Amino acid sequence: MKLTDYFLPLKKDKPKEAEITSHILMLRSGMCQQSSSGIYSWLPLGKKVLDKIEKITKDEMNASGAIEILMPTIQPAELWIESSRYQDYGKEMLRIKDRNKKELLYGPTNEELITDIFRNNVQSYKNLPLNLYHVQWKFRDEVRPRFGVMRGREFLMKDAYSFDISEDNAKKSYNKMFVAYMKLFKKMGLSPIAMKAETGPIGGDLSHEFIIISKTGESDVFFDESLLDMQKLFDEIDYNGDLQEYINKYTSFYAATDEMHNPKETQNISGNLIKTKGIEVGHIFHFGQKYSKPMNATITNEKGQNLPVFMGSYGVGVSRLVGGIIEANHDENGIIWPKEVSPFMCSLINLNCDNEKCLEVSNQIYNYCNKKMIDVLFDDTKESIGSKLTTADLIGFPYQVIIGPKGVKNDNFEIKTRKTNKIINLSLNEIFNFINENMV
RNA sequence: CGGGUUAUAGCGCAGUUUGGUAGCGCAUCCGUCUGGGGGACGGAAGGUCGCAGGUUCAAAUCCUGCUAACCCGACCA
Numbered sequence: 306m307k308l309t310d311y312f313l314p315l316k317k318d319k320p321k322e323a324e325i326t327s328h329i330l331m332l333r334s335g336m337c338q339q340s341s342s343g344i345y346s347w348l349p350l351g352k353k354v355l356d357k358i359e360k361i362t363k364d365e366m367n368a369s370g371a372i373e374i375l376m377p378t379i380q381p382a383e384l385w386i387e388s389s390r391y392q393d394y395g396k397e398m399l400r401i402k403d404r405n406k407k408e409l410l411y412g413p414t415n416e417e418l419i420t421d422i423f424r425n426n427v428q429s430y431k432n433l434p435l436n437l438y439h440v441q442w443k444f445r446d447e448v449r450p451r452f453g454v455m456r457g458r459e460f461l462m463k464d465a466y467s468f469d470i471s472e473d474n475a476k477k478s479y480n481k482m483f484v485a486y487m488k489l490f491k492k493m494g495l496s497p498i499a500m501k502a503e504t505g506p507i508g509g510d511l512s513h514e515f516i517i518i519s520k521t522g523e524s525d526v527f528f529d530e531s532l533l534d535m536q537k538l539f540d541e542i543d544y545n546g547d548l549q550e551y552i553n554k555y556t557s558f559y560a561a562t563d564e565m566h567n568p569k570e571t572q573n574i575s576g577n578l579i580k581t582k583g584i585e586v587g588h589i590f591h592f593g594q595k596y597s598k599p600m601n602a603t604i605t606n607e608k609g610q611n612l613p614v615f616m617g618s619y620g621v622g623v624s625r626l627v628g629g630i631i632e633a634n635h636d637e638n639g640i641i642w643p644k645e646v647s648p649f650m651c652s653l654i655n656l657n658c659d660n661e662k663c664l665e666v667s668n669q670i671y672n673y674c675n676k677k678m679i680d681v682l683f684d685d686t687k688e689s690i691g692s693k694l695t696t697a698d699l700i701g702f703p704y705q706v707i708i709g710p711k712g713v714k715n716d717n718f719e720i721k722t723r724k725t726n727k728i729i730n731l732s733l734n735e736i737f738n739f740i741n742e743n744m745v
Numbered sequence: 746c747g748g749g750u751u752a753u754a755g756c757g758c759a760g761u762u763u764g765g766u767a768g769c770g771c772a773u774c775c776g777u778c779u780g781g782g783g784g785a786c787g788g789a790a791g792g793u794c795g796c797a798g799g800u801u802c803a804a805a806u807c808c809u810g811c812u813a814a815c816c817c818g819a820c821c822a
Contacts, residue, residue, distance in 0.1 A: 317771060317783070318757045322815055342814065396746095397821080414822085448746065448820065462822060514822095523821095588822060622822045657780060691782035698782090709781055719781095 306649070307671075308684045312349050314338075315696060325521050327631035328453030330640050334700045336627070343450025343458030350700065351627065353648035355461065358493060358626050359440050361645065362463045365489035369481045369544050371436040371465050376418050378442055382408035384417035387600050397445045411444040416596050416618060419466040423614065424602035430470045433604065433614075434478050438465030440623060452523075455584065455628035463621040468614045470606055475591055475615040479511055480548040482589045482619040486515050487539045487555075490586065493626065494643020495633060496536060498528055500560040502588065511617070514562060515587035519632040522582030528560035531576035584629045591617040640701030641724050649682040650674075650744045651704035652697040656690050662713035666733060670706060673737060679744045681706075698723070704744065706736065 314335040322339065323329040331337050336351030347355055363373060379401070385391035391398075399411040412418065419437060427435065440463045450458050467478035483499065490497035495517050502514040516526055535555055542551060559574045561567070562583070571578050597603070597613035604614050622629075634641045644650070653674070655667040667683065674681040682702065684693050690709075697705045705721040707728075712718040718736055721728045731739060 314755095316756065321751085321757070324816070339814090443822080445821070449816095449818090451816085456821080460822070464822090585822065620822050625822065659780085689782090689784055690780060691784075694782050696783080707781085711781070 306680075306682050308682060308686050311682065313700075314348065315699070323453060325452050325455075325632075326635055327455065327521075327628040330631055330635060330699070331453055331628065334640060337454060341458075343447060343456070345454055345457060345459070345624075350648045354627050354630075354642075354646055355624060357646045357648075358623050358630075359461070359463070361492045362489050362621050362623060363440065365485050365492065366438050366463070366465060369436075369485040371438045371485075373439060374422075374437050375439045376412075376415050376422075376441060378412055378444070379409050380412045380415075380418055382410055384421055384600070385410065388417050388420075388596055389599065390417070397447065399444050399446050412441075413443055413445045414618075414620075415439070415441075415464055416466070416616075417600065420596045420600045420602045420616070423466075423468055424597075424600065427468065427614075428603075428605060430604055430606045434467065434469050434474060436465055436467045436478060436481075438463060438619075452521075453628050455625045455632075456523075457624065460622065461624040463623055465619040467617045467619070468604075470604060470615070472593065472615055475593070475617055476511065477548070479589065479591050479617050480552055481544055482617070483513060483552055484539050484542055484544070484548055486587050486589065486619070486621070487536070488542075489621070490515060490517070491536055491539075492645055493630060494645050495586070495630065496533060497586070498526070498532055498560055498583070499555065500526060500528065500562050500583075501556075501565050502562065502590070503564055511591035513589055514585050515589075516562070516583035517586055517629055517633055518581055519584050519629070520582055521632050522584045524583060524585070525563040525566075525580065526561070526583040527563075527566050527571065527578060527580050529558040529571075529574045529576045530579050531574075532558045532560055584625075584632060585622070586626050586629050587619075587621045589617065589619040591615075635701070636726075638695070639699035642701050642703060644703050647702050648700075649680045649702045651679070651681050651706055652700070652702050653681050653683040653706045654693050654697055654708065655683070655685055656693065656707065656709035658685060658687050660710050660713070663708050663710060666713055666718070667708045669733070670708070670736060670740075674740065674744075677740065677745055679740065697721075706740075 316333045319329050320332045323332055331351065334350060335348050337345045337347050340346050382391055398413055401409045401411065403409055442459055443462050444459050447458050450456055469475040469478055487497060497515045497517055499513045500516055502512040538551055538555055559571050593615050594613040597616055602614050603611040605611055630646060631640050634643060653667060653670055655663050657663045671681060671683045701723050703723055707719040707721065716732045717730050719728050719730055720739055
């Protein structure tokens with residue numbers, strides 16, 4: 306993509322509505338634009354990141370055996386009256402009436418709707434286990450939206466719902482999601498830590514929050530430093546194998562959010578106890594028959610008995626992750642995208658558009674990248690050099706290929722790695738090699 | 746939902762105390778120069794001063810009401 310053909314509305318100054326880094330950087334780099342409090346339009350750069358996060362999430366969900374569907378944003382009130390959450394949810398729920406005065410709502414979550422789909426279509430244990438998920442916009446009328454897309458009112462979320470014949474089987478479904486979450490967050494270039502979370506009225510230990518570490522996180526978190534080495538535990542795992550032992554191993558290390566923190570339990574941990582701040586990017590929990598009972602979602606077991614199905618739900622904050630990833634990956638000059646979610650793989654910067662040689666070499670590299678299906682943003686504008694380089698740092702793609710008049714004279718060009726800020730000098734041929742080795 | 750703050754050009758701001766020609770920087774457009782870290786000079790365009798009332802010869806400025814947005818708390822993926 307040539308920058309002169311693209312839509313990238315950058316901001317030089319800090320927008321006054323933004324306070325935290327990720328919000329400032331998202332607005333400055335033209336990723337999104339606020340429409341109302343906590344509601345955003347996604348501009349091209351932001352949309353690309355959103356799509357990448359969504360794809361990584363879906364791929365891992367599919368790998369775990371979950372099946373994608375799509376439920377609507379608008380839901381009928383009846384289902385929520387059935388589960389008795391229509392009252393319980395309070396003002397956070399955006400309620401709507403259509404022209405026939407029918408009561409509707411903009412869904413803040415989908416337990417009721419999925420339970421309705423399930424009970425209308427599944428009656429036998431033979432169809433279980435089942436895990437259905439979708440990625441859809443949600444709306445929660447937060448009292449105070451803040452932190453840009455990390456705490457918006459409208460947000461994109463992946464939510465999955467599992468159905469099982471028994472508590473034991475439900476735990477297996479839960480374990481699959483636990484593993485899937487560890488893997489998918491890691492694939493986004495993050496270091497997730499699963500932490501015991503509050504389970505609410507159900508009890509038991511079947512609820513975990515997935516936290517990424519960040520100074521600007523909303524809540525205090527405590528964990529055993531050794532957990533950082535445990536990330537690879539799930540890398541080569543077979544979803545059909547016994548996941549319990551892996552999870553037992555992982556959860557034997559201490560990790561808790563502020564609400565769950567108990568200093569007494571940290572006395573004998575193996576590594577150092579880390580106290581820091583975290584951002585919740587995922588949450589999984591088993592809630593058994595909480596919705597299947599009142600909504601009469603029953604299945605017939607082997608013995609011919611009808612019983613309410615055992616359910617769990619599993620959320621990934623897709624739009625929140627865009628902000629979260631930036632919180633975890635930036636410096637004073639801008640964003641530092643992990644390769645996996647970067648909107649483009651590299652910036653190609655032509656420092657002097659009036660220099661024919663520069664243009665020729667830049668075009669060669671541009672065409673090469675396009676042929677190799679490498680997503681490159683070619684800065685072919687007539688901006689000043691400083692402006693171009695500053696912009697490249699701000700939007701923060703993994704690599705910057707810099708073509709200048711000095712370089713064309715000596716066949717000596719530069720590639721800057723954004724993460725390390727290290728610049729290496731390469732001939733044109735070596736540039737092609739570098740691209741092949743690092744960007745394909 | 747309590748407490749605080751803000752609203753003036755596309756963006757960031759001054760001007761409001763003490764009423765009297767609508768300002769600055771960046772961005773934009775035209776031109777010339779420049780060319781390795783937001784470059785320089787010259788010119789141009791851009792406004793219902795959040796909205797509605799009121800006071801006054803005269804309101805961005807004073808008064809009343811409303812709205813929107815942000816920050817701190819309590820609450821959430």
